[in-house]
Amino acid sequence: MQGSSARLTEQELNVARLAREGLTNRDIGARLFISARTAEYHLRKVFTKLGIRGRAELKTALAELDSEAR
Structure with missing residues (x-):
């Protein structure tokens, strides 16, 4: 996971x-009252910020992330 860029x-x-x-x-x-396309957009950003692929x-x-927050 990448340092400060991992801030979601x-x-x-x-x-x-x-x-x-x-x-x-x-x-x-x-659930979040957004479009499926917007959900996809947010997920792509999450993957990039966390340095994961899927x-x-x-x-x-x-x-x-949860353990770092404690």
Whole structure:
């Protein structure tokens, strides 16, 4: 994970957490009242900031973020 560039916005964190739970972009959009395309945009930014390549890596990356926040 990359240092300060790993700072996620509140919306990016919300989208990432829902994606980690297995929700589709469409489902994430419905939950957060955004479009599926906007959910996809946020996820791409999350992947870049966390230095990961996909949803499968979200669980580990978010766990590391949560542990750093403590």
